[in-house]
Amino acid sequence: MENKIFQNFLEKKGLKLTKERIAVLKEVFSFHDHFEPERLYLRIKNSDSKASRASVYRTLNLLVESGLVEKVTRTEKSNVYEHTFGHSHHDHMICDRCGSITEFYSEKLENLQKEICRSNGFDGKSHTLEIRGYCNKCKKIK
Amino acid sequence: MENKIFQNFLEKKGLKLTKERIAVLKEVFSFHDHFEPERLYLRIKNSDSKASRASVYRTLNLLVESGLVEKVTRTEKSNVYEHTFGHSHHDHMICDRCGSITEFYSEKLENLQKEICRSNGFDGKSHTLEIRGYCNKCKKIK
DNA sequence: TTGAAATTGAGATTAAATATCAATTGAATT
């Protein structure tokens, strides 16, 4: 399913669905939450179908372009991604100390945003809300 | 004014208000919108009161800790900061067609976010809300 | 089968940010 979508995307750009790209795609969808490029690379390295670090990064960018993967944020350390397929919308709270990401969803928040758009004559299609601070654990430390 | 606040902050930590730190503070407030550490360093370099790159980065972190400066976001290239003194918080609506940016502020939204943080045990310090879609003009076209 | 274009991977490169550490400064105390 994801393969088909990705292949269509590649075809349209005159690119090919190689075994390395398939490997990356497969491992991307083996994560059920957020992941960093390096962790993705390590998973692939430890699987039977390999791809180099360069190919992992390259394919990741293609996957973002295709819409199958989203860049969630950029932490102090690295980019953070998640696959969007079959995911319902949510927002994020990001800890500035340990980098942990907490997902949340609020119907009220969604409605309020619609209201704000309406009163501004704006046709809102999507949004990103990122709350930064200290998570439950880290707020006790510092 | 900012000097006083910074000095108080430093004193409380047993640190000193050196001429290098004063130089950084001064140039931070010479920006009237967001800035990157490197641009800040260059401004200082071209001013009469100097500070090394290391000191610029170090002081910047202290300024964030003191609350006088905020880290707005982290782009592909670098961190982005802005001084908070005298600035009021707002969020953004960005048009995907013409790129225009509309600022808005909603008390309700702020309160709702606090509520969400509270119920998640998260100590929220800041947030970025970006609504994307079509502005008043562009929604009629497409 | 052939050839042009795309792709790969190993390693080099880039660049932001931090770490190192000897030399210097600040300021409180004697």
Added chain:
DNA sequence: AATTCAATTGATATTTAATCTCAATTTCAA
């Protein structure tokens, strides 16, 4: 004024994510 010790500085080295390079390989249509 001299002493003392922690804080500070700056030149440089280091770290590390991400990208770039480019020769070798693969893909696929003709």
